[in-house]
């Protein structure tokens with residue numbers, strides 16, 4: 001057996017005179033394999049653990065030089081790789097108002113909407129997530145409707161797609177920031193010129209705030225100062241005289257997500273809180289770090305940023321309608337929302353089987369704002385795994401959604417489904433939903449909105465009604 005020489009993408013690129021981007025490309029096209037640190041072949045790499053075998057890379061390039069292999073022939077659509085796209089474009093304006101694991105990039109939506117739909121069309125996303133399809137459709141002068149089972153995702157999508165009196169919104173954001181900033185200063189030092197509270201009253205005031213942390217999660221995942229600052233901000237939202245309370249909630253949620261007691265490199269799926277002040281090796285910063293112990297730093301970081309982003313989208317948004325419906329897409333009745341209008345098409349990315357628990361990824365927001373959860377209605381959650389049974393349930397679930405919305409679609413509707421269908425489930429889903437696969441596009445996923453170094457491929461299925 002030839003021994004493996006495991007190296008990072010950068011190291012292999014240096015060794016063979018290519019760029020890391022080239023090496024990624026070979027992986028996505030299935031020309032070389034992905035390994036973990038122990039040399040085991042893997043489907044998905046955890047952050048920082050992706051390795052390739054330098055022997056394999058060199059063998060592949062030798063075959064290419066001898067004309068026996070080609071770099072590019074795995075049927076990928078080069079345009080859909082969006083290779084040169086800068087991060088600030090992928091996360092432009094409201095697309096970065098709040099992190100969300102599993103969203104697609106707006107440019108992918110734009111590519112298909114521009115080619116398959118006319119302005120004024122009505123686009124549905126039955127797995128709306130954070131609302132990428134709706135935002136992009138609105139920007140392109142199209143009506144949009146989104147369904148999601150998670151109430152928090154609906155909140156984020158509504159805040160992103162709403163129209164604002166931007167000066168008023170900015171003023172409210174800065175007002176809340178100013179108040180919580182004073183409170184934060186008062187926590188660390190009594191400031192005579194800020195006589196907000198008498199010393200004894202201030203202690204009572206803090207105790208009153210802490211009594212509002214009526215959740216085990218809130219009491220264990222945040223440092224004491226962080227918790228007080230976020231509870232104070234929450235109180236400002238609840239009792240303050242603000243018009244854009246949901247916008248402030250999303251801003252606070254973004255800050256709270258970043259200031260949990262977790263490693264800086266594990267924001268998406270942390271398992272346990274770290275003790276306050278503990279030092280750990282941080283892969284993001286390449287040094288020893290301690291978990292963040294306050295919320296105000298993040299509130300400062302996101303306040304002006306939020307105001308700027310909504311202003312930017314406000315100048316681009318059209319007057320077309322955007323409708324957001326919270327519920328289970330398998331059973332939801334769209335007739336009232338549609339008022340006899342038919343849907344021109346769908347652009348969506350369903351959950352994939354056994355990969356993400358969509359409620360759980362935002363547990364901090366559910367706990368902070370006391371939002372009702374509907375986890376049991378999620379299709380294909382991670383907690384149910386990828387067993388045969390889970391796959392079967394998944395197929396039935398997605399097919400049921402398509403059957404349910406089918407009645408509201410025009411006969412010639414284009415139904416685009418973005419899926420990383422490694423298990424080959426979509427032909428059966430289409431069959432069960434009485435739809436046909438009219439076309440497929442393969443794309444290399446290099447540019448994601450969440451950071452990560454694990455390249456993979458996904459398929460965009462074009463389904464049509466089987467009208468025969």
Ligand SMILES: C[S@@+](CC[C@H](N)C(=O)[O-])C[C@H]1O[C@@H](n2cnc3c(N)ncnc32)[C@H](O)[C@@H]1O
Nearest residue numbers: 103104127129130132149328329351358378379
């Ligand atoms: C891959 S994400 C969509 C991401 C979206 N394209 C974006 O850019 O933000 C899939 C979404 O499907 C939702 N979902 C799961 N089961 C559902 C169901 N039964 N009905 C409606 N939505 C569901 C999840 O909450 C999740 O937000």
